């Protein structure tokens with residue numbers, strides 16, 4: 001035996017003597033210079049145990065040259081490597097695949113690869129290679145056997161990518177001491193069998209009763225239910241208020257029926273009345289008369305409240321889910337953050353990570369394939385977005401629709417991308433329910449302790465095709481041959497419990513009959529009336545299309561708010577060049593004709609909303625300063641770099657103001673903010689795109705959630721999206737926020753689309769939006785926000801526009817007050833181009849007594865009544881001209897033409913002025929832009945230019 005003496009005492013370094021000490025000293029010197037220059041196993045030793053203790057002992061003398069041979073030292077070091085290989089590569093041999101290609105042997109787990117024989121391993125005391133080895137393990141050989149059993153069984157682990165020593169140690173202990181493995185008592189095991197019977201019975205009942213209907217059965221991954229049960233149970237024990245869940249189609253119905261405890265008769269009713277895709281379509285449920293569209297059964301979510309023995313109530317909420325896989329992830333994170341934040345006081349909200357957490361169930365193909373996954377996970381460690389750890393569960397059935405793993409990814413595991421985020425991973429065989437429960441416990445406890453994400457890769461199979469009408473044997477014949485012959489989880493677990501003599505031969509059958517009978521009874525007592533929606537509250541209410549709230553604020557309040565926003569904490573050193581910006585804001589509205597510019601109007605809106613007690617959350621790329629440096633709401637001390645938010649000093653603010661620069665993400669961040677706004681309907685949530693056209697990267701969130709969620713699921717949001725828009729010669733990519741897309745999606749008063757031209761208009765619009773909170777008329781607001789107008793005096797507003805005004809859906813052109821009787825042309829337009837018109841009119845010598853112009857400040861809901869009133873006052877009107885700077889196939893034209901045409905008399909023409917149809921939104925060359933812009937503006941105010949003049953542009 002190698003002469004490293006001493007059994008494990010916890011004093012690791014005491015076991016080193018003679019030449020070992022010399023070797024270790026040398027290695028430690030190298031380690032100090034460059035940790036990566038030495039063998040990883042030795043490096044791990046230093047990381048775990050620190051410096052050799054004898055280095056600090058006075059008079060200590062290393063025993064270089066004494067005792068054992070160099071070969072022994074090498075053996076020892078190789079053994080360490082071998083042991084570490086078992087820990088870190090054990091997953092490569094693990095028994096985690098119930099069906100399909102099983103894991104083979106890994107070279108690294110073969111002692112021969114490390115130059116070791118069994119005898120070598122037998123000659124080393126276990127304590128030298130594994131400090132915490134159980135007392136019945138004496139040699140390195142036994143240690144290796146034990147660790148192999150731990151790391152290559154039906155549950156395998158990946159945590160070597162973590163850099164935090166405490167986390168590694170905690171995980172290693174949890175795994176190697178088997179603290180969470182097979183912890184269930186006899187009764188719990190029987191209850192687990194019963195749960196699996198329930199799940200299987202439910203799926204089988206649906207399969208036989210509703211033949212040919214899609215349900216995306218859980219079969220092959222039934223253990224997903226006990227995993228989620230365990231997480232929810234632990235959360236309730238720990239007095240967590242909310243467990244926010246998100247998942248796709250796979251197994252969703254079973255999760256709703258069991259984990260969410262949704263009444264099974266409700267679900268059965270959905271199937272009974274479902275004609276496949278459109279079960280919820282029912283015009284009777286739509287008081288608006290324009291289509292309450294609903295969604296397919298397997299997209300609906302639900303809520304459940306559970307009460308612990310101590311009386312604590314935990315709400316488990318499953319988010320409604322669109323077809324678009326994985327896009328619900330950031331939305332759920334937003335729910336969770338909203339549930340954690342206390343917004344009742346000024347300053348940043350106070351976050352309590354123990355109030356809520358997220359659980360996300362993913363598909364194995366979607367998790368690695370969809371970019372929204374890393375985009376959302378990246379939010380998890382960022383101050384403005386983190387939620388203290390999400391538990392991820394990959395429902396891994398080895399196939400994505402008909403796509404194999406080889407076709408679906410470049411990585412070994414679907415989960416591999418999380419390693420960069422230092423998220424620990426467990427792969428667990430879905431056929432081992434006890435290992436699955438252990439995985440749930442480790443994930444839960446790790447999240448609880450370290451407030452970080454954890455991932456469980458639940459590896460099972462898919463008993464049927466992608467859905468129940470799909471024939472998987474056409475594309476996966478070999479795999480399905482195995483699946484067809486593979487026993488169900490209930491059969492397997494029954495066998496296990498029979499061997500343990502915990503149940504009798506009839507227990508399973510009794511459980512099964514009970515489940516079947518209960519379902520049959522519920523099915524037979526279903527009413528014949530169709531059930532329109534899973535959630536009876538989720539029907540639209542009468543909406544006030546343009547709520548007429550009093551949004552004006554008195555002058556003294558505005559001035560006080562402004563002064564407070566200009567105050568700085570004691571000793572705060574504002575960056576010198578900003579003084580100019582803020583000096584301009586001093587003495588607001590005191591001088592005659594003084595005006596508030598865009599940034600001021602926006603700040604006053606927020607400040608007054610906070611005074612009204614409504615919390616605000618504003619995020620976006622560079623939003624603290626503002627991409628165009630107009631906002632400067634978060635200031636940095638020039639000396640210390642410390643941040644100060646000017647809206648946190650408001651004496652009378654009664655709610656929090658949360659503002660963050662977002663990471664470079666659109667879909668992820670927008671999804672998060674949307675989720676936040678749905679969960680916290682009392683908060684004004686604002687997302688700002690850096691340039692409006694980047695919003696197209698978040699198209700799924702607009703299409704599947706923000707525009708349609710209320711009609712599909714009854715989710716209400718009044719969030720705001722600020723999308724910088726306007727043609728200023730910045731080229732095809734920084735000109736258009738693609739207004740046309742938002743108008744195309746406008747229907748059923750689903751949102752407001754506005755393009756406003758003054759700071760007071762923005763002020764009233766934002767205040768109106770904030771006041772919609774929690775009301776039936778609440779709806780999202782899409783604002784085409786400005787760039788050059790941020791600094792234009794033409795967009796600045798006078799005091800009375802704030803103190804007496806309100807949001808005007810339609811605005812008169814400021815410098816054009818001609819007699820209504822003489823007007824021959826009514827020029828209509830929206831946004832910055834109308835400010836260009838204002839400028840052109842000012843420069844022109846024409847009296848314009850023939851021209852009237854209106855700005856459509858709210859494009860949707862279209863202000864038809866206001867326009868009708870205006871038209872009625874123009875007796876000699878010959879034409880209405882729509883002017884836009886976007887190409888004809890973009891901007892508002894297609895949407896607006898139809899709206900205006902309906903209002904015109906027979907002898908009145910509707911004409912378009914603007915750029916012709918284009919494939920790209922704008923030209924690239926700024927000079928060409930300028931010429932063209934001047935041309936269309938000129939044409940709009942030129943009395944001689946009639947007819948279809950811009951078609952040839």
Ligand SMILES: Cc1ncc(C[n+]2csc(CCOP(=O)(O)OP(=O)(O)O)c2C)c(N)n1
Nearest residue numbers: 250323324325363364365366397399400401
């Ligand atoms: C963004 C998106 N792309 C494509 C689809 C179509 N689709 C639905 S399920 C599916 C396969 C998903 O495979 P996986 O993630 O492994 O989940 P499984 O269905 O196997 O549970 C595909 C391609 C979709 N719904 N969403």
